[in-house]
Amino acid sequence: MSTSGRELCLLHLGIGQVGRALVQQLLARRQELQADYGLKIRYLGLATSRGALLEPSGFSAEELQQTLALAATKRSLSELGSGDFVASIPEAIAIAGGWQLPGAVLIDTTASDELAPELAQALGRGFDVVLSNKKPLAGTLAEYQALQDACRQSGTRLRYEATVGAGLPVIHTLETLIQTGDELLEIQGSLSGTLGFICTSLEDGLPFSQALERARRLGYCEPDPRQDLEGLDVARKMLILARRWGLPWEPEALQLESMISNELSQEPTVAAFLARLPQLDEEYRQRAEGARASGQVWRYIATVSPEGGSVRLAAVERESSFGQLRGTDSLVQFKTARYRESPLIIRGAGAGPEVTAAGVFGDLLALAGVL
Amino acid sequence: MSTSGRELCLLHLGIGQVGRALVQQLLARRQELQADYGLKIRYLGLATSRGALLEPSGFSAEELQQTLALAATKRSLSELGSGDFVASIPEAIAIAGGWQLPGAVLIDTTASDELAPELAQALGRGFDVVLSNKKPLAGTLAEYQALQDACRQSGTRLRYEATVGAGLPVIHTLETLIQTGDELLEIQGSLSGTLGFICTSLEDGLPFSQALERARRLGYCEPDPRQDLEGLDVARKMLILARRWGLPWEPEALQLESMISNELSQEPTVAAFLARLPQLDEEYRQRAEGARASGQVWRYIATVSPEGGSVRLAAVERESSFGQLRGTDSLVQFKTARYRESPLIIRGAGAGPEVTAAGVFGDLLALAGVL
Known part of the structure; x- marks a missing residue:
């Protein structure tokens, strides 16, 4: 050896x-x-x-x-x-x-x-x-x-x-849990630096359109930021985790909730899309405020278990591991038979060359x- | 291959x-x-x-x-x-x-x-x-x-x-950072389930002696709980990380701060030690309260960098990754050239057969x- x-x-x-x-x-x-x-x-x-x-x-x-x-x-x-x-x-x-x-x-x-x-x-x-x-x-x-x-x-x-x-040692950890015979129960992840940054900005009171503008200025977005906002990149990551888990899913098996409407997704140019973005500010302001009132924050969270998979905006407790996440950090959380009470969590910069x-x-x- | x-x-x-x-x-x-x-x-x-x-x-x-x-x-x-x-x-x-x-x-x-x-x-x-x-x-x-x-x-x-x-994939992560040529800056850890539990209990207002009693009842302690409280087990873990980092340290190189006085450590029996433990309650109550007043909590934290290593009670911001840690969970945080802004964090149950x-x-x- x-x-x-x-x-x-x-x-x-x-x-x-x-x-x-x-x-x-x-x-x-x-x-x-x-x-x-x-x-x-x-x-x-x-x-x-x-x-x-x-x-x-x-x-x-x-x-x-x-x-x-x-x-x-x-x-x-x-x-x-x-x-x-x-x-x-x-x-x-x-x-x-x-x-x-x-x-x-x-x-x-x-x-x-x-x-x-x-x-x-x-x-x-x-x-x-x-x-x-x-x-x-x-x-x-x-x-x-x-x-x-x-x-x-x-x-x-x-x-x-x-x-x-x-x-981040995400695949290594999943592989080790499986190969040593642990029983997986659920994998959850916040796996987009861009969307994490936007969620934190909304929590800090920034309007949605300005949060995206700031993310673009800092270089966190794709040239067409709709590619981030539609969640497809996150869905790909979760599909990879689900398949390694052994779940034989087609891409459609994941429920995917975009952060923008179909209508905005279909604007012909990035400029036209950006021009209409302030339409969403009021809705996201209300969402952020509603969550805050009950000690919660919004996070773009992907979930996989044998019952199904979803990628969507979810209100989570501010005190939870996802609620405590800030900025562009990624976080993946494994609940297993061995890590049932305290999930195994990996967190840190999850993007960049x-x-x-x-x-x-x-x-x-x-x-x-x-x- | x-x-x-x-x-x-x-x-x-x-x-x-x-x-x-x-x-x-x-x-x-x-x-x-x-x-x-x-x-x-x-x-x-x-x-x-x-x-x-x-x-x-x-x-x-x-x-x-x-x-x-x-x-x-x-x-x-x-x-x-x-x-x-x-x-x-x-x-x-x-x-x-x-x-x-x-x-x-x-x-x-x-x-x-x-x-x-x-x-x-x-x-x-x-x-x-x-x-x-x-x-x-x-x-x-x-x-x-x-x-x-x-x-x-x-x-x-x-x-x-x-x-x-x-x-938890702690050594794997350290090894990968080193072997792929990242530059380590600092490793910090909360690496004792027992001491983590006691710190959280103090934060929740429990007197020190009762926090230890509860930890013993839940089976988190060594038969002689002074082995936990003196921090030697945590020091061993940090020494292993330091040596893998390449720091040629003798055990004495780590500054080790016990959670109890020398006097209590030297009581001849566990029973005699436990009988005197309430002596510390007032000191720990004041510490917890002082920290709370400034948005902080106490954690038993080990730190290693080329400047030196320590294992000690430290007041940290409640909002920090260590401040957010609860109960018996372990947490290790790597600051490196690549993970400078957002340290790489691994967290979860870090003890048990x-x-x-x-x-x-x-x-x-x-x-x-x-x-």
């Missing part, structure tokens, strides 16, 4: 903020991991949606930095002198899979909803897979099961700590036996 | 409450782990301080249950018909080590402060070691380093999730590559 002499051979899809942070973290730890654990990190390839650069002997730190710099300018990786350029990701997987390297890992730090077939292909070709991309695990149940089947048939492994709560990349890095180290 | 065909070959020291809970958890999951991961669990031996029963082909579930039943009556394991009885633990380690089994793991769920040499011996003979026993990691620095050296020289591994916060055994079980599964 020794880890000495291990190698991680990485084919990495997605060189956005998370992908770049991951490369930097890996480079910063590369020498120490080799010295302390004999663990080598060989970077076989880096890919964007427009193609991959491959190098079987592994890129140097300098070549990786050049690739990141080029990708940041949105130019094609084909312009770089190092490595072989391959125009498509399936082709890159086929080529790198053909090298039959032990310790081969495919990393997906994209936000693409089209990569599930490629990930299944990679698992079938002997790659372990590590994701921060939620979409391949939160699509149809058939897609999800195809990934599990590919793992089982090939003896490869799929890890995804960073998909829920970024670097650095902590998300750290979640991916931790998975890589677990695959290598270092964690 | 596949886990198929793995085996865990266990030599288990300590058949108290935690040890028994662990055997039951392992038995309950044995078949599923084999079916899902090809992981076999072979129980080579069970030991108390008075000797071990060994069986190289592994004990059956029935034999394990018989051994537990016998150990619960405090009778010698030599009375059992199954396995070979060996009178000392070093001898048991020597014999089982001689079998040269891959996947050999020594488990220490005792509370003994004398086993550090045996654990080093086991690591040297090819056993990985998993502990819930804090004492081998919280003795002299030389003892601690001898264990680390034995790991390095033999390529074996030492895991100890259950030593801090029982089944079931959750402690689960911490050990999780470590075993990590060694086998299942977690």
Whole structure:
């Protein structure tokens, strides 16, 4: 069971903020991991949606930095002198899979909803897979099961700590509870930094439209903030937890309550949507006030149990773990047979490139036996 | 990196409450782990301080249950018909080590402060070691380093999730932060269910002596409650975190503030100590009231950073994560470069046989590559 002499051979899809942070973290730890654990990190390839650069002997730190710099300018990786350029990701997987390297890992730090077939292909070709991309695990149940089947048939492994709560040990904790035979009763989470921030702002008396405006200014929102307000990202995270629990749910199984009306969701532009947003201020002011009067606050809470799942605004006691949550922090709470009286709670910054990349890095180290 | 065909070959020291809970958890999951991961669990031996029963082909579930039943009556394991009885633990380690089994793991769920040499011996003979026993990691620095050296020289591994916060993922989180290159700034913890309960009771207006009486009645205390009140158990946990951080501390490096005076600590009997306890009620009443007046509460808090470590009663804001802690829950908070604004917090039941055994079980599964 020794880890000495291990190698991680990485084919990495997605060189956005998370992908770049991951490369930097890996480079910063590369020498120490080799010295302390004999663990080598060989970077076989880096890919964007427009193609991959491959190098079987592994890129140097300098070549990786050049690739990141080029990708940041949105130019094609084909312009770089190092490595072989391959125009498509399936082709890159086929080529790198053909090298039959032990310790081969495919990393997906994209936000693409089209990569599930490629990930299944990679698992079938002997790659372990590590994701921060939620979409391949939160699509149809058939897609999800195809990934599990590919793992089982090939003896490869799929890890995804960073998909829920970024670097917080949410998946690790769920996995440990299940594998040590605890009985899960309920999982609840506040899993959107954006919506957490808005809920806290409403509690502090800010009008809804101004709370959103502040969240946008601080960089907490998607370019179209409706993507946050509709709750879909939270629903994806909860679906991932539910499926790992063993609940065979299609995405529709989760009751999803948007923070805005259908009408506002359908405004043709972000500007038109924002212009109409103050319409909601009075409603949210009343809600906040009503809750305050009874010692409660509103939180956007996702709940999963065998009885069902929901993602919605809920009034909770101010003194509860969710009521005490502030700002953009994420919180996940596991009620189990062993943690029935006192649920197991994990809380902290649950979004951002650095902590998300750290979640991916931790998975890589677990695959290598270092964690 | 596949886990198929793995085996865990266990030599288990300590058949108290935690040890028994662990055997039951392992038995309950044995078949599923084999079916899902090809992981076999072979129980080579069970030991108390008075000797071990060994069986190289592994004990059956029935034999394990018989051994537990016998150990619960405090009778010698030599009375059992199954396995070979060996009178000392070093001898048991020597014999089982001689079998040269891959996947050999020594488990220490005792509370003994004398086993550090045996654990080093086991690591040297090819056993990985998993502990819930804090004492081998919280003795002299030389003892601690001898264990680390034995790991390095033999390529074996030492895991100890259950030593801090029982089944809560405290060590996993610390390890992940370190291995992914985060910069630790400060670790704080409320790590005694007993002292947490007493602090909450003081906050609720109960006199100190009655708070302790209630904690005793609920079974939260050691037979001699001064062992809790003096804070030594909390200090051991913090020393384990500090050493993993890389701080080369002797136990004396931690400033330790007892909740009772030296004079009371030195009473010859528990009864004499308890009789004098109401002496402290007025002091603690004033403390609680003084804190309340400024929106604060008292918590027994351990702090570690490169500047030093302390374990002491501290007044904290009622709104802080520690101020919001209630009852016997444990809480650990990591401030790091990545979690500077919002510390990473883990909270929940941090003591008890079931959750402690689960911490050990999780470590075993990590060694086998299942977690």
